Amino acid sequence: MRVLVTGGTGYIGSTAVDILLEQGYEISILDDCSTGHADTAPAGVSFIQGSLLNSGDLAQALVGVDAVMHFAGKSLVGESVEKPDLYHQVNVDGTRNLLDEMHKSGVKKLVFSSSAATYGEPEQVPILESAPTKPTNPYGATKLAIDQMITAESAARGIAAASLRYFNVAGALKSKRGWLAERHNPETHLIPNVLRSTEENPVKIFGTDWPTADGTCVRDYVHVVDLIDAHIKALETLTAGVHEIYNLGSGDGYSVREVVAAASKAAGHQIPTIDSPRRAGDPAVLIADINKAKSKLGWVPTRGIEDMVADTLAAFS
Numbered sequence: 001m002r003v004l005v006t007g008g009t010g011y012i013g014s015t016a017v018d019i020l021l022e023q024g025y026e027i028s029i030l031d032d033c034s035t036g037h038a039d040t041a042p043a044g045v046s047f048i049q050g051s052l053l054n055s056g057d058l059a060q061a062l063v064g065v066d067a068v069m070h071f072a073g074k075s076l077v078g079e080s081v082e083k084p085d086l087y088h089q090v091n092v093d094g095t096r097n098l099l100d101e102m103h104k105s106g107v108k109k110l111v112f113s114s115s116a117a118t119y120g121e122p123e124q125v126p127i128l129e130s131a132p133t134k135p136t137n138p139y140g141a142t143k144l145a146i147d148q149m150i151t152a153e154s155a156a157r158g159i160a161a162a163s164l165r166y167f168n169v170a171g172a173l174k175s176k177r178g179w180l181a182e183r184h185n186p187e188t189h190l191i192p193n194v195l196r197s198t199e200e201n202p203v204k205i206f207g208t209d210w211p212t213a214d215g216t217c218v219r220d221y222v223h224v225v226d227l228i229d230a231h232i233k234a235l236e237t238l239t240a241g242v243h244e245i246y247n248l249g250s251g252d253g254y255s256v257r258e259v260v261a262a263a264s265k266a267a268g269h270q271i272p273t274i275d276s277p278r279r280a281g282d283p284a285v286l287i288a289d290i291n292k293a294k295s296k297l298g299w300v301p302t303r304g305i306e307d308m309v310a311d312t313l314a315a316f317s
């Protein structure tokens with residue numbers, strides 16, 4: 001099977017490319033490298049440095065393809081608030097173009113990298129796939145719009161699709177080409193920022209009086225290798241005319257202090273932090289209910305916070 005990986009030079013996409021190749025899939029990559037890195041594309045793999053907004057690029061990338069793993073898009077919440085039109089154009093309009101070109105090319109299988117940001121501030125946790133979707137930022141709204149578009153596409157054109165919703169991805173993959181890890185600028189994710197914390201510039205803990213066991217926010221994390229395992233399992237269980245939605249995560253979450261403790265243990269010294277006021281709009285706890293992925297995909301995360309932190313640290317070293 002040949003799989004087109006959109007966004008295949010980014011953090012998650014490049015990990016998907018490597019693991020898919022190891023498992024015997026043939027790969028094509030489409031990425032404009034606006035946030036990805038062309039040097040992650042393996043030698044010998046079909047790589048088109050192009051855009052979801054260019055139908056010609058999409059048509060070329062889809063030649064000979066049997067399925068699509070769709071990671072491409074803009075993904076910074078803060079930037080989405082500042083540039084909502086850009087996020088709609090790239091994420092929503094770009095995916096519309098992808099779906100139309102898939103139809104023209106006869107490609108009927110799609111696995112989409114969605115987001116738990118589609119839920120907004122949940123009414124209850126853990127969050128079920130059936131929970132109300134009320135995004136609180138333009139990024140989450142674009143992901144929800146795409147999920148709804150895919151549902152309609154499955155009904156109208158019979159594509160087999162899955163959307164995977166997750167919160168925080170962490171860790172790194174040690175491949176034959178070296179470590180594939182986060183290379184974001186700016187870096188907004190907690191684990192890399194904790195590992196880069198210094199006495200001169202300590203990482204901030206936003207709120208220490210939350211109604212949680214240690215007073216800090218609890219968030220769900222999933223190791224990037226476990227995440228790609230779920231994408232492949234979803235790909236292998238697609239059903240024509242059906243759009244499945246799955247939550248992915250640890251199933252129980254980790255507090256900010258637990259992340260700092262794991263990072264301190266991996267680094268061999270106490271990570272410096274500074275207590276800061278709560279941020280507006282931050283829920284105390286965000287955890288995904290992952291029972292559907294467990295039962296329907298046979299997927300279980302195997303790597304905990306210690307692995308995520310240790311792999312990230314090793315990749316940075």
